[in-house]
Amino acid sequence: MTARTLFDKVWTAHEVVQETADTPAVLYIDLHLIHEVTSPQAFSVLRSLGLPVRRPDRTLATMDHSTPTSTEQVFGNVPIKVDAAAKQVRQLETNAAEFGVELFNMRDARRGIVHVISPELGATQPGMTIVCGDSHTSTHGAFGALAFGIGSTEVGHVFATQCLLQRKPKTFAINIEGKLQPGVSAKDLILAIIGKIGVSGGTGYVLEYRGSTIRGLSMDERMTICNMSIEAGARAGMIAPDEITFEYLKNKPRAPQGTEWDAAVARWRTLVSDPGATFDASVDIDASTLEPMITYGTNPGMVVPLTGAVPQITGDAVYDKALGYMGFHGGESMLGKRVDVVFIGSCTNGRLEDLQAAAKVLKGRKVAAGVKLLIVPGSQQIKHDAEAMGLAQIFKDAGADWRESGCSMCLGMNGDTVAAGLYSISTSNRNFEGRQGVGARTLLVSPMTAAASAVQGKIADPREFL
Amino acid sequence: MQPLQRVRSKTVVIDSTNVDTDQIIPARFLTTTTKEGLGKQLFADWRYLADGSPNPDFALNRPEAAGCQVLVAGRNFGCGSSREHAPWALMDYGIRAVVSTEIADIFKNNSLKNGLLPITVDETTATWLLTHPGADIDIDLTASRLTLPTGVSVTFPLEAFARHCLLNGIDELGYLRSKLDAIAGYEAARAW
Secondary structure (H helix, E strand, O other), rough: OOOOOOOHHHHHOOOOEOOOOOOOEEEEEEEEEEEEOOOHHHHHHHHHHHOOOOOOHHEEEEEEEEEOOHHHHHHHHOOOOOOHHHHHHHHHHHHHHOOOEEOOOOOOOOOHHHHHHHHHHOOOOOOOEEEEHHHHHHHHHHHHHEEEEOOOOHHHHHHHOOEEEEOEEEEEEEEEOOOOOOOHHHHHHHHHHHHOOOEEEEOOOOEEEEEEHHHHOHHHHHHHHHHHHHHHHOOEOOOOOHHHHHHHHHOOOOOOOOOHHHHHHHHOOOOOOOOOOOOOOEEEHHHHHOOOOOOOOOOOOOOEOHHHHHHHOOOHHHHHHHHHHHHOOOOOOOOEOOOOOOOOOOOHOOHHHHHHHHHHHOOOOOOOOOOEOOOEOOEEHHHHHHHOOOOHHHHHHOOEEEOOOOHHHHHHOOOOOOHHHHHEEEHHHHHHHHOOOOOEEEEOHHHHHHHHHHOOOOOOOOHHOO | OOOEEEEEEEEEEEEOOOOOOHHOHHHOOOOOOOOOOOOHOOOOOHHEOOOOOOOOOOHHHOOOOOOOOOEEOOEEEEEEOOOHHHHHHHHOOOOOOOEEEOOOOHHHHHOOOOOEEEEEOOOHHHHHHOOOOOOOOOOOOOOOOOOOOOOOOOEEEHHHHHHHHHHHHHOHHHHHHHHHHHHHHHHHOOOO
């Protein structure tokens, strides 16, 4: 029998109709996650055609992008400050009720960032196809699911048919060997990978992260890796499920239970790339030599080791523009650079282990004068856990602003923004111009580096805090 | 959707690589619940100065850009978020085709579903286009061919089914719904 990749196994199992030269495959979607920003136009299409959501039981809605993070606005009687955001939230409530879709509302204890709550509930499972009108849907690939972001028109297609028209992508093996050094995290690893293959290096591919380094990572860490696959241009990133995956999912509310659990695990164990399976492209990464990483420019591929310097490149107008935007010059060292705002959160680094890593650095220390540290948990469950474990108290004692869950300052849709010209050291996924606010300057780092920088009031090396 | 066979227009050039969807339509404008009217916010942070007046240095604000239906840009146009607001904003502004050496996956898919042509060309053609803003070009979807005013013409790749739908004004959802029996059969047959 031909050796097959993990991706090929999941893809083939979901082909309702195979692709031909003239027509794409009809691909079945197991789980459709929706949120308030990219769903309203799709619901409008259903309404105009008089169609129902075909499988509400495979659809799950939350609100995260435009929702406030202040407790008064979420749980108090203070109205949502941004009018348009309030309207969007109400619209999702109306749509979910009308079409019978399960919604985790503003005050629901299960609410949070869509890519954080689905794994947390055990709704994300190995071998599934998962889509959402959000590019960071790639996160769910950490479980061996084929998960990718779609636009609102395709959200409508899934509503109406539970399927998508798709051409089969190519496969790209990211082979990672060696142990990460202390102070070097999954975030640093994925930033290094993007730096190596480039921001469009993955275009047209599904990445599979493989090797001993990946096998040694927790699910939270694997999600950080898969989350940023899109920043390399890839639609999806996948990691074969293993005992760590099964242990994570066991007894989660929506995971299979009892005999169904045993049957599911037996099936999930087959979800690996067979020995000898061939990939369309591959790259080898030595994780043992990696340092903490930091971006210096305006896309995630403009990245250097934290102890490094802004590269010196001549005759590149795009590079010049990026440095002009950031207010940096070639040759300047990254350590010691100015910090105004520190953001710890997002679907990349807003999970419990990320908060634990930050707390380790912040414990018994204070945020430097003049620096604002915003910590936003990825979900209400994580908020609850962080409070129960004493992490929230560590953050508050350090002088951090501890909030309700949501996407928050990753994209600043909800009013949590960085002012023009200020430097934001952020654990999020995009350092595009204006991403965190008009004129805001974003540097992407790990939670440890973010916390260390908040304490020192300048870009700092977390290894000094270990 | 209206059938689309041909786009003949002058080009407007944004000579920048990795133009991301946050530039095409910044996140703060995504609080809308409709598709309409996003054209005025297209490239908002590049197009307008802090006081809201047009930035005279930005390509779309130059007088010769008025009425251009083809946007030429550097490699990896449309990277980043999956927001379909990006092609909606371009279409609402009046752009009908985007030309680059490489166009990001999700943006490309979203464009095809809205009648915006995502056209990838070779490095030589792209370089010529990037250095000749305002060139009169002819994009013929029937022949999958882009012709420069010099007479040079190149073919461009386009996924066969999307091309068929664009040429004939077919909505892909109609096609997908024609497969509902097969979809129900798949669901019934699946053991897990």
